[in-house]
Amino acid sequence: MAIRTEHELHKRRFSRNLGVGLALASFVLLVFALSVVKIQRVGPVEGFDHQPRTTLLPAEQSE
Amino acid sequence: MSDTHVSDFDREAGFGDYFALLKPRVMSLVIFTALVGLVVAPVSVHPVVALSSLLFIAIGAGASGALNMWWDADIDAVMKRTAKRPVPSGKVTADEALGIGVALSGMAVVMLALAANLVAAGLLAFTIFFYAVIYTMILKRWTPQNIVIGGAAGAFPPMIGWAVATGGISVESVLMFALTFMWTPPHFWALALFMKSDYEDAGVPMLTVTHGRRVTRNHVLGYTIALAPVALGIGFTSIGGPVYLAVSAVLNAMFLMGAWQIWRRDETSAEADGYKVEKRFFRLSLSYLFLHFGALLVEASLRGFGFGGW
Numbered sequence: 422m423a424i425r426t427e428h429e430l431h432k433r434r435f436s437r438n439l440g441v442g443l444a445l446a447s448f449v450l451l452v453f454a455l456s457v458v459k460i461q462r463v464g465p466v467e468g469f470d471h472q473p474r475t476t477l478l479p480a481e482q483s484e
Numbered sequence: 485m486s487d488t489h490v491s492d493f494d495r496e497a498g499f500g501d502y503f504a505l506l507k508p509r510v511m512s513l514v515i516f517t518a519l520v521g522l523v524v525a526p527v528s529v530h531p532v533v534a535l536s537s538l539l540f541i542a543i544g545a546g547a548s549g550a551l552n553m554w555w556d557a558d559i560d561a562v563m564k565r566t567a568k569r570p571v572p573s574g575k576v577t578a579d580e581a582l583g584i585g586v587a588l589s590g591m592a593v594v595m596l597a598l599a600a601n602l603v604a605a606g607l608l609a610f611t612i613f614f615y616a617v618i619y620t621m622i623l624k625r626w627t628p629q630n631i632v633i634g635g636a637a638g639a640f641p642p643m644i645g646w647a648v649a650t651g652g653i654s655v656e657s658v659l660m661f662a663l664t665f666m667w668t669p670p671h672f673w674a675l676a677l678f679m680k681s682d683y684e685d686a687g688v689p690m691l692t693v694t695h696g697r698r699v700t701r702n703h704v705l706g707y708t709i710a711l712a713p714v715a716l717g718i719g720f721t722s723i724g725g726p727v728y729l730a731v732s733a734v735l736n737a738m739f740l741m742g743a744w745q746i747w748r749r750d751e752t753s754a755e756a757d758g759y760k761v762e763k764r765f766f767r768l769s770l771s772y773l774f775l776h777f778g779a780l781l782v783e784a785s786l787r788g789f790g791f792g793g794w
Contacts, residue, residue: 433498440499451536455599458532 506546521645544592550585551616604647635668678759708743731779
Protein backbone atom coordinates (compact mmCIF):
# COMPACT_ATOMS: atom_id res chain seq x y z
CA MET A 422 0.00 0.00 0.00
CA ALA A 423 1.48 3.31 -1.09
CA ILE A 424 2.07 5.88 1.56
CA ARG A 425 0.19 9.00 0.66
CA THR A 426 0.12 12.18 2.66
CA GLU A 427 -3.65 12.15 2.69
CA HIS A 428 -5.23 8.72 3.15
CA GLU A 429 -8.99 8.31 3.34
CA LEU A 430 -8.39 7.28 6.95
CA HIS A 431 -7.14 10.77 7.76
CA LYS A 432 -10.40 12.18 6.51
CA ARG A 433 -12.32 9.88 8.81
CA ARG A 434 -10.15 10.81 11.77
CA PHE A 435 -10.52 14.48 10.93
CA SER A 436 -14.31 14.10 10.80
CA ARG A 437 -14.18 12.52 14.25
CA ASN A 438 -11.99 15.23 15.73
CA LEU A 439 -14.05 17.98 14.15
CA GLY A 440 -17.29 16.36 15.35
CA VAL A 441 -16.10 16.03 18.94
CA GLY A 442 -14.64 19.54 18.88
CA LEU A 443 -17.84 21.11 17.58
CA ALA A 444 -19.98 19.10 20.01
CA LEU A 445 -17.88 20.27 22.98
CA ALA A 446 -17.83 23.88 21.78
CA SER A 447 -21.61 23.95 21.37
CA PHE A 448 -22.03 22.36 24.80
CA VAL A 449 -19.96 25.16 26.35
CA LEU A 450 -22.05 27.78 24.52
CA LEU A 451 -25.27 26.11 25.62
CA VAL A 452 -24.24 26.01 29.29
CA PHE A 453 -23.21 29.67 29.05
CA ALA A 454 -26.56 30.65 27.51
CA LEU A 455 -28.43 28.63 30.16
CA SER A 456 -26.46 30.36 32.91
CA VAL A 457 -27.28 33.80 31.51
CA VAL A 458 -30.99 32.95 31.34
CA LYS A 459 -31.10 31.40 34.81
CA ILE A 460 -29.20 34.25 36.47
CA GLN A 461 -31.33 36.87 34.73
CA ARG A 462 -34.42 35.18 36.14
CA VAL A 463 -33.13 35.87 39.69
CA GLY A 464 -33.37 39.60 38.98
CA PRO A 465 -30.76 42.34 38.58
CA VAL A 466 -27.38 41.16 39.79
CA GLU A 467 -25.27 43.47 41.91
CA GLY A 468 -21.52 43.39 42.22
CA PHE A 469 -20.24 42.46 45.69
CA ASP A 470 -17.02 44.43 45.49
CA HIS A 471 -16.25 47.87 46.90
CA GLN A 472 -19.85 49.13 46.79
CA PRO A 473 -22.47 48.82 49.53
CA ARG A 474 -25.47 46.83 48.19
CA THR A 475 -28.25 49.37 48.39
CA THR A 476 -31.01 46.78 48.20
CA LEU A 477 -29.70 45.15 51.37
CA LEU A 478 -29.96 48.36 53.38
CA PRO A 479 -33.14 48.93 55.44
CA ALA A 480 -35.69 50.99 53.55
CA GLU A 481 -35.35 54.23 55.58
CA GLN A 482 -31.56 54.29 55.26
CA SER A 483 -31.53 53.79 51.52
CA GLU A 484 -33.85 56.74 50.94
CA MET B 485 2.43 -4.44 8.81
CA SER B 486 0.08 -7.26 7.96
CA ASP B 487 -3.08 -7.16 5.92
CA THR B 488 -5.24 -7.49 9.01
CA HIS B 489 -3.94 -4.15 10.21
CA VAL B 490 -4.84 -2.55 6.93
CA SER B 491 -8.39 -3.85 7.13
CA ASP B 492 -8.60 -2.69 10.75
CA PHE B 493 -7.80 0.82 9.59
CA ASP B 494 -10.39 0.51 6.88
CA ARG B 495 -13.00 -0.16 9.48
CA GLU B 496 -12.01 2.70 11.74
CA ALA B 497 -15.09 4.71 12.58
CA GLY B 498 -15.87 8.22 11.42
CA PHE B 499 -17.98 10.66 13.45
CA GLY B 500 -21.12 9.49 11.64
CA ASP B 501 -20.67 5.97 12.98
CA TYR B 502 -20.68 7.20 16.56
CA PHE B 503 -23.68 9.37 15.79
CA ALA B 504 -25.46 6.32 14.34
CA LEU B 505 -25.13 4.68 17.79
CA LEU B 506 -27.66 7.22 19.03
CA LYS B 507 -30.35 5.97 16.59
CA PRO B 508 -31.00 9.35 14.93
CA ARG B 509 -34.35 8.30 13.46
CA VAL B 510 -35.78 7.25 16.80
CA MET B 511 -34.29 10.43 18.23
CA SER B 512 -36.22 12.60 15.76
CA LEU B 513 -39.51 11.05 16.94
CA VAL B 514 -38.47 11.61 20.56
CA ILE B 515 -37.61 15.26 19.88
CA PHE B 516 -40.91 15.83 18.10
CA THR B 517 -43.15 14.26 20.77
CA ALA B 518 -41.18 15.89 23.60
CA LEU B 519 -41.49 19.25 21.82
CA VAL B 520 -45.26 18.80 21.57
CA GLY B 521 -45.48 17.88 25.27
CA LEU B 522 -43.50 20.99 26.13
CA VAL B 523 -45.40 23.38 23.86
CA VAL B 524 -48.94 22.25 24.72
CA ALA B 525 -48.30 22.61 28.46
CA PRO B 526 -50.07 25.60 30.05
CA VAL B 527 -46.79 27.06 31.37
CA SER B 528 -44.48 28.92 29.00
CA VAL B 529 -40.79 28.07 28.99
CA HIS B 530 -37.87 30.34 28.09
CA PRO B 531 -36.69 29.38 24.57
CA VAL B 532 -33.12 28.68 25.73
CA VAL B 533 -34.36 26.41 28.53
CA ALA B 534 -36.78 24.70 26.11
CA LEU B 535 -34.11 24.17 23.47
CA SER B 536 -31.53 22.79 25.87
CA SER B 537 -34.09 20.56 27.61
CA LEU B 538 -35.11 19.07 24.26
CA LEU B 539 -31.46 18.52 23.42
CA PHE B 540 -30.79 16.70 26.70
CA ILE B 541 -33.94 14.58 26.28
CA ALA B 542 -32.70 13.67 22.79
CA ILE B 543 -29.21 12.84 24.08
CA GLY B 544 -30.71 10.69 26.86
CA ALA B 545 -32.84 8.82 24.31
CA GLY B 546 -29.80 8.44 22.06
CA ALA B 547 -27.72 7.12 24.95
CA SER B 548 -30.29 4.42 25.64
CA GLY B 549 -30.06 3.54 21.94
CA ALA B 550 -26.29 3.10 22.30
CA LEU B 551 -26.82 0.86 25.35
CA ASN B 552 -29.32 -1.15 23.32
CA MET B 553 -26.74 -1.60 20.53
CA TRP B 554 -24.12 -2.67 23.07
CA TRP B 555 -26.34 -5.38 24.54
CA ASP B 556 -27.98 -6.49 21.29
CA ALA B 557 -24.91 -6.64 19.03
CA ASP B 558 -25.36 -10.41 18.63
CA ILE B 559 -28.95 -10.27 17.40
CA ASP B 560 -28.38 -7.11 15.37
CA ALA B 561 -25.75 -9.02 13.38
CA VAL B 562 -28.30 -11.72 12.46
CA MET B 563 -31.18 -9.45 11.44
CA LYS B 564 -31.09 -7.91 7.95
CA ARG B 565 -32.63 -4.64 9.13
CA THR B 566 -29.93 -4.04 11.75
CA ALA B 567 -26.82 -5.81 10.38
CA LYS B 568 -25.30 -2.50 9.19
CA ARG B 569 -25.43 -0.86 12.62
CA PRO B 570 -22.02 0.39 13.85
CA VAL B 571 -21.34 -2.45 16.32
CA PRO B 572 -22.25 -5.51 14.19
CA SER B 573 -20.49 -3.99 11.16
CA GLY B 574 -17.30 -3.71 13.24
CA LYS B 575 -16.92 0.07 13.05
CA VAL B 576 -17.41 0.64 16.76
CA THR B 577 -16.63 -1.91 19.47
CA ALA B 578 -19.34 -3.00 21.90
CA ASP B 579 -17.32 -1.57 24.80
CA GLU B 580 -17.19 1.83 23.14
CA ALA B 581 -20.98 1.71 22.70
CA LEU B 582 -21.34 0.89 26.40
CA GLY B 583 -19.00 3.73 27.39
CA ILE B 584 -20.77 6.29 25.21
CA GLY B 585 -24.18 5.07 26.38
CA VAL B 586 -23.38 5.31 30.10
CA ALA B 587 -21.53 8.63 29.83
CA LEU B 588 -24.20 10.33 27.75
CA SER B 589 -27.02 8.96 29.95
CA GLY B 590 -25.48 10.44 33.08
CA MET B 591 -24.68 13.71 31.37
CA ALA B 592 -28.18 14.07 29.88
CA VAL B 593 -29.99 13.37 33.18
CA VAL B 594 -27.83 15.72 35.27
CA MET B 595 -28.02 18.49 32.67
CA LEU B 596 -31.82 18.13 32.34
CA ALA B 597 -32.12 18.42 36.12
CA LEU B 598 -30.07 21.64 36.02
CA ALA B 599 -31.77 23.08 32.93
CA ALA B 600 -35.36 22.17 33.82
CA ASN B 601 -36.29 20.35 37.03
CA LEU B 602 -35.93 17.11 38.96
CA VAL B 603 -39.27 15.63 37.83
CA ALA B 604 -38.27 15.87 34.16
CA ALA B 605 -34.79 14.50 34.92
CA GLY B 606 -36.26 11.64 36.98
CA LEU B 607 -38.61 10.72 34.14
CA LEU B 608 -35.71 10.78 31.68
CA ALA B 609 -33.59 8.58 33.94
CA PHE B 610 -36.49 6.15 34.30
CA THR B 611 -37.01 6.11 30.52
CA ILE B 612 -33.35 5.24 29.89
CA PHE B 613 -33.44 2.56 32.59
CA PHE B 614 -36.70 1.17 31.21
CA TYR B 615 -35.44 0.98 27.63
CA ALA B 616 -31.92 -0.28 28.35
CA VAL B 617 -32.59 -2.65 31.24
CA ILE B 618 -36.27 -3.63 31.36
CA TYR B 619 -36.84 -3.77 27.59
CA THR B 620 -33.44 -4.60 26.05
CA MET B 621 -31.99 -6.86 28.72
CA ILE B 622 -35.10 -8.57 30.10
CA LEU B 623 -38.26 -8.38 28.01
CA LYS B 624 -36.97 -8.44 24.43
CA ARG B 625 -35.60 -11.98 24.49
CA TRP B 626 -38.01 -13.37 27.03
CA THR B 627 -41.62 -12.63 26.19
CA PRO B 628 -43.74 -11.94 23.10
CA GLN B 629 -45.25 -9.05 25.08
CA ASN B 630 -41.80 -7.38 24.76
CA ILE B 631 -42.93 -4.50 22.58
CA VAL B 632 -46.18 -3.93 24.49
CA ILE B 633 -44.40 -3.22 27.77
CA GLY B 634 -41.23 -1.93 26.12
CA GLY B 635 -43.32 0.56 24.17
CA ALA B 636 -43.58 2.53 27.40
CA ALA B 637 -39.99 3.70 26.90
CA GLY B 638 -40.89 5.34 23.60
CA ALA B 639 -44.03 6.83 25.09
CA PHE B 640 -42.38 8.83 27.89
CA PRO B 641 -40.92 11.79 25.89
CA PRO B 642 -44.13 13.88 25.70
CA MET B 643 -44.50 13.38 29.48
CA ILE B 644 -40.92 14.57 29.98
CA GLY B 645 -41.58 17.61 27.77
CA TRP B 646 -44.71 18.39 29.82
CA ALA B 647 -42.71 17.99 33.04
CA VAL B 648 -40.04 20.41 31.76
CA ALA B 649 -42.74 23.09 31.48
CA THR B 650 -44.96 22.31 34.47
CA GLY B 651 -42.65 20.40 36.82
CA GLY B 652 -45.30 17.71 37.24
CA ILE B 653 -47.58 15.06 35.78
CA SER B 654 -51.23 15.47 34.78
CA VAL B 655 -54.13 13.80 32.98
CA GLU B 656 -53.04 15.37 29.71
CA SER B 657 -49.47 14.14 29.93
CA VAL B 658 -50.55 10.64 30.96
CA LEU B 659 -52.95 10.52 27.98
CA MET B 660 -50.16 11.59 25.60
CA PHE B 661 -48.12 8.74 27.08
CA ALA B 662 -51.04 6.33 26.60
CA LEU B 663 -51.45 7.38 22.96
CA THR B 664 -47.91 6.32 22.01
CA PHE B 665 -48.02 3.33 24.34
CA MET B 666 -51.19 1.88 22.78
CA TRP B 667 -49.99 2.74 19.28
CA THR B 668 -46.72 0.80 19.55
CA PRO B 669 -48.11 -2.80 19.43
CA PRO B 670 -50.14 -2.50 16.19
CA HIS B 671 -47.27 -0.51 14.64
CA PHE B 672 -44.61 -3.13 15.42
CA TRP B 673 -46.74 -6.19 14.83
CA ALA B 674 -47.65 -4.93 11.35
CA LEU B 675 -43.89 -4.64 10.74
CA ALA B 676 -43.31 -8.14 12.13
CA LEU B 677 -45.98 -9.53 9.78
CA PHE B 678 -44.09 -8.50 6.66
CA MET B 679 -40.47 -8.59 7.98
CA LYS B 680 -41.06 -12.29 8.09
CA SER B 681 -37.89 -14.18 8.86
CA ASP B 682 -35.86 -11.46 10.60
CA TYR B 683 -37.03 -11.92 14.17
CA GLU B 684 -37.22 -15.67 13.78
CA ASP B 685 -33.58 -15.86 12.63
CA ALA B 686 -32.49 -13.82 15.62
CA GLY B 687 -34.53 -15.86 18.09
CA VAL B 688 -36.43 -12.82 19.34
CA PRO B 689 -39.79 -14.04 20.63
CA MET B 690 -41.99 -11.80 18.50
CA LEU B 691 -45.69 -12.63 18.69
CA THR B 692 -45.56 -13.79 15.06
CA VAL B 693 -42.93 -16.37 16.04
CA THR B 694 -44.36 -17.62 19.34
CA HIS B 695 -48.13 -17.53 18.77
CA GLY B 696 -48.34 -17.49 15.00
CA ARG B 697 -49.52 -14.95 12.51
CA ARG B 698 -53.25 -15.50 13.05
CA VAL B 699 -52.95 -14.48 16.72
CA THR B 700 -50.83 -11.48 15.69
CA ARG B 701 -53.57 -10.31 13.33
CA ASN B 702 -56.11 -10.60 16.17
CA HIS B 703 -53.84 -8.60 18.45
CA VAL B 704 -53.35 -5.83 15.87
CA LEU B 705 -57.11 -5.40 15.64
CA GLY B 706 -57.58 -5.59 19.43
CA TYR B 707 -54.99 -2.94 20.23
CA THR B 708 -56.21 -0.68 17.43
CA ILE B 709 -59.73 -0.79 18.89
CA ALA B 710 -58.34 -0.03 22.37
CA LEU B 711 -56.23 2.82 20.97
CA ALA B 712 -59.17 4.75 19.47
CA PRO B 713 -60.83 5.91 22.76
CA VAL B 714 -57.44 7.00 24.16
CA ALA B 715 -56.68 9.05 21.04
CA LEU B 716 -60.16 10.59 20.92
CA GLY B 717 -60.15 11.13 24.69
CA ILE B 718 -57.25 13.60 24.44
CA GLY B 719 -59.55 15.75 22.31
CA PHE B 720 -61.75 16.45 25.36
CA THR B 721 -58.94 17.56 27.69
CA SER B 722 -57.47 21.05 28.00
CA ILE B 723 -54.92 20.41 25.25
CA GLY B 724 -57.49 19.13 22.73
CA GLY B 725 -60.01 20.97 20.63
CA PRO B 726 -62.15 20.71 17.49
CA VAL B 727 -59.17 20.56 15.11
CA TYR B 728 -57.54 17.73 17.04
CA LEU B 729 -60.82 15.88 17.40
CA ALA B 730 -61.55 16.07 13.67
CA VAL B 731 -58.05 14.89 12.73
CA SER B 732 -58.20 12.11 15.31
CA ALA B 733 -61.63 10.91 14.18
CA VAL B 734 -60.48 10.58 10.56
CA LEU B 735 -57.18 8.91 11.46
CA ASN B 736 -58.80 6.43 13.83
CA ALA B 737 -61.42 5.51 11.24
CA MET B 738 -58.63 4.83 8.72
CA PHE B 739 -56.55 2.95 11.27
CA LEU B 740 -59.49 0.77 12.35
CA MET B 741 -60.28 0.05 8.73
CA GLY B 742 -56.67 -1.01 8.10
CA ALA B 743 -56.61 -3.23 11.19
CA TRP B 744 -59.92 -4.77 10.13
CA GLN B 745 -58.46 -5.60 6.71
CA ILE B 746 -55.39 -7.15 8.33
CA TRP B 747 -57.61 -9.21 10.63
CA ARG B 748 -59.78 -10.45 7.76
CA ARG B 749 -56.86 -11.74 5.70
CA ASP B 750 -55.09 -15.04 5.99
CA GLU B 751 -51.47 -15.80 5.16
CA THR B 752 -52.09 -17.07 1.62
CA SER B 753 -53.82 -13.93 0.42
CA ALA B 754 -51.22 -11.79 2.23
CA GLU B 755 -48.37 -13.62 0.56
CA ALA B 756 -50.13 -13.43 -2.80
CA ASP B 757 -50.01 -9.62 -2.91
CA GLY B 758 -46.67 -9.27 -1.08
CA TYR B 759 -48.16 -8.04 2.24
CA LYS B 760 -49.59 -4.94 0.58
CA VAL B 761 -52.22 -4.32 3.25
CA GLU B 762 -49.76 -4.82 6.13
CA LYS B 763 -47.21 -2.48 4.56
CA ARG B 764 -49.86 0.16 3.95
CA PHE B 765 -51.04 -0.15 7.56
CA PHE B 766 -47.45 0.23 8.79
CA ARG B 767 -46.96 3.42 6.75
CA LEU B 768 -50.32 4.71 7.97
CA SER B 769 -49.26 4.05 11.56
CA LEU B 770 -46.32 6.44 11.12
CA SER B 771 -48.54 9.27 9.87
CA TYR B 772 -51.13 8.36 12.52
CA LEU B 773 -48.80 9.22 15.39
CA PHE B 774 -47.16 12.17 13.64
CA LEU B 775 -50.50 13.79 12.74
CA HIS B 776 -51.99 13.29 16.21
CA PHE B 777 -49.11 15.14 17.84
CA GLY B 778 -49.10 17.62 14.95
CA ALA B 779 -52.79 18.37 15.62
CA LEU B 780 -52.00 19.00 19.31
CA LEU B 781 -49.34 21.46 18.16
CA VAL B 782 -51.87 23.19 15.90
CA GLU B 783 -54.33 23.49 18.80
CA ALA B 784 -51.61 25.02 20.97
CA SER B 785 -50.65 27.59 18.34
CA LEU B 786 -54.31 28.46 17.66
CA ARG B 787 -54.73 29.04 21.39
CA GLY B 788 -51.92 31.59 21.13
CA PHE B 789 -54.17 33.63 18.81
CA GLY B 790 -57.22 33.17 20.98
CA PHE B 791 -58.73 30.34 18.92
CA GLY B 792 -58.67 26.59 19.41
CA GLY B 793 -59.42 24.56 22.51
CA TRP B 794 -62.88 24.26 23.93
